[in-house]
Amino acid sequence: MYEGAVQDLIDELGRLPGIGPKSAQRISFHLMQTDAAEAQRLADAITKVKATIRFCARCGNVSEGERCRICSDARRDDTVLCVVEEPRDVVAIERTREFRGRYHVLGGAISPIDGVGPDELRIKELIDRLDAEPIAELILATNPNVEGEATASYLSRLLTPLGVRTTRLASGLPVGGDLDYADEVTLGRAFAGRRDIAT
Numbered sequence: 001m002y003e004g005a006v007q008d009l010i011d012e013l014g015r016l017p018g019i020g021p022k023s024a025q026r027i028s029f030h031l032m033q034t035d036a037a038e039a040q041r042l043a044d045a046i047t048k049v050k051a052t053i054r055f056c057a058r059c060g061n062v063s064e065g066e067r068c069r070i071c072s073d074a075r076r077d078d079t080v081l082c083v084v085e086e087p088r089d090v091v092a093i094e095r096t097r098e099f100r101g102r103y104h105v106l107g108g109a110i111s112p113i114d115g116v117g118p119d120e121l122r123i124k125e126l127i128d129r130l131d132a133e134p135i136a137e138l139i140l141a142t143n144p145n146v147e148g149e150a151t152a153s154y155l156s157r158l159l160t161p162l163g164v165r166t167t168r169l170a171s172g173l174p175v176g177g178d179l180d181y182a183d184e185v186t187l188g189r190a191f192a193g194r195r196d197i198a199t
């Protein structure tokens with residue numbers, strides 16, 4: 001539709017999650033009108049994140065080193081492990097200041113429609129951690145939607161026989177959405193009111 005470089009930019013932006021063709025076009029024209037230094041800062045930020053950020057070898061959170069900031073923090077409680085789908089869920093829970101334990105990022109949720117089964121998630125790594133770390137409680141903080149609930153019940157069936165207590169966040173979270181859609185107070189309350197999963 002447009003010439004060379006403009007269309008390339010629109011196509012690339014359009015591949016990003018949550019950005020449709022109209023938004024891709026709007027952002028492209030915005031970038032064309034901004035000054036070169038500002039556009040360069042965006043390009044640099046993308047290049048830098050790809051060059052420096054990786055995933056924590058222990059929990060799967062985003063990290064600048066071998067281990068993330070939370071895994072490296074000796075003051076965190078080793079006995080409580082909060083299992084989430086994505087790194088952004090870690091951020092959402094950290095914002096509540098309700099939780100002082102550690103995290104495990106699965107890298108998604110079980111979703112047969114999208115071809116995501118247990119093997120595609122970091123579940124083996126989770127079982128290894130249960131062996132290696134003094135974990136007494138697993139908080140299954142997957143999203144309050146169909147895939148998140150399916151993942152939580154799968155994990156609870158798999159892990160409860162291993163003798164670890166599994167809990168789920170209290171109701172009150174917006175059903176069908178993502179964890180990070182909830183405001184801090186609601187999420188904090190759901191955390192404090194977590195309940196044991198009956199298996």
Ligand SMILES: [Zn+2]
Nearest residue numbers: 056059068071
């Ligand atoms: Zn980590």
